[in-house]
Amino acid sequence: MNQAIDTSQSPDFSAVKAKQLTTWASGDYAAVGTTLQITGEQLCESANLRPGCSVLDVAAGNGNASLAAARRFCQVTSTDYVESLLDKGKLRAQAEHLPIEFQLADAENLPFDDGQFDAVLSTFGVMFTPDHQRSANEMLRVCRPGGTIAMANWTPEGFIGKVFGVIGKHLPPPAGLKPPSRWGATEGIKELFSTGVQNITVTKRQFNFRYMSIDHFLDFFGMYYGPIHKAFEALGDKKDLLRNDLAELMTALNVADDGTLLIPSEYAEVVITKAD
Numbered sequence: 001m002n003q004a005i006d007t008s009q010s011p012d013f014s015a016v017k018a019k020q021l022t023t024w025a026s027g028d029y030a031a032v033g034t035t036l037q038i039t040g041e042q043l044c045e046s047a048n049l050r051p052g053c054s055v056l057d058v059a060a061g062n063g064n065a066s067l068a069a070a071r072r073f074c075q076v077t078s079t080d081y082v083e084s085l086l087d088k089g090k091l092r093a094q095a096e097h098l099p100i101e102f103q104l105a106d107a108e109n110l111p112f113d114d115g116q117f118d119a120v121l122s123t124f125g126v127m128f129t130p131d132h133q134r135s136a137n138e139m140l141r142v143c144r145p146g147g148t149i150a151m152a153n154w155t156p157e158g159f160i161g162k163v164f165g166v167i168g169k170h171l172p173p174p175a176g177l178k179p180p181s182r183w184g185a186t187e188g189i190k191e192l193f194s195t196g197v198q199n200i201t202v203t204k205r206q207f208n209f210r211y212m213s214i215d216h217f218l219d220f221f222g223m224y225y226g227p228i229h230k231a232f233e234a235l236g237d238k239k240d241l242l243r244n245d246l247a248e249l250m251t252a253l254n255v256a257d258d259g260t261l262l263i264p265s266e267y268a269e270v271v272i273t274k275a276d
Contacts, residue, residue, distance in 0.1 A: 027229035031224040107138065
């Protein structure tokens with residue numbers, strides 16, 4: 001007799017994605033994303049992007065990696081499934097006279113040909129897709145043989161990984177959904193890109209969050225950063241409990257000695273060479 005398969009812990013990816021789209025479209029991630037620009041510049045250097053190469057930025061947000069690649073005279077296509085974020089990226093590109101193509105696209109179903117791009121990038125974007133394996137497969141598919149996939153992903157042990165852990169205690173994620181920080185763990189990346197690759201290099205780096213104070217950070221992220229904005233909204237009268245827990249976390253991690261906020265946040269810089 002065949003044993004019945006328990007699917008009770010299988011997440012409804014479509015429902016999760018619809019909720020995530022609403023989350024990332026709330027607030028104004030561009031206000032936060034712009035502060036992370038240095039990570040896009042570093043990623044393009046680590047990926048050794050050459051002038052003239054074709055580059056796809058997946059889940060690009062407001063275009064940090066897209067702009068960094070275009071500044072290196074690459075032919076860049078910037079994609080996201082939140083149109084308002086692409087619009088912010090367009091304004092940035094126009095201000096710098098950078099010829100970037102912007103296209104609405106889902107990281108789990110990229111509308112591009114097999115092997116179309118020399119390099120495929122993502123900075124703190126693709127890691128938040130609900131179906132990790134499908135997104136990884138799509139990035140690999142649209143990259144040419146011998147090409148490069150490069151990402152910046154928050155680690156489980158780093159500040160942002162811990163922030164999402166705190167949020168999860170107040171608002172548990174759907175059953176069976178794997179955490180975004182999986183993309184920031186070496187073993188997670190090797191699971192997702194277990195075939196079709198020639199080499200994987202994972203380098204731990206740090207981004208420094210600098211704000212006037214802990215309250216400044218929480219006010220800023222509560223207004224502009226979708227996941228925290230929506231969490232505060234969903235908790236209603238209980239949002240102060242989450243805010244207090246986040247403040248406790250930041251107090252423990254703050255290394256500033258002048259009353260401001262300085263929290264080094266670890267992330268994994270991943271550079272993958274696709275097999276020929």
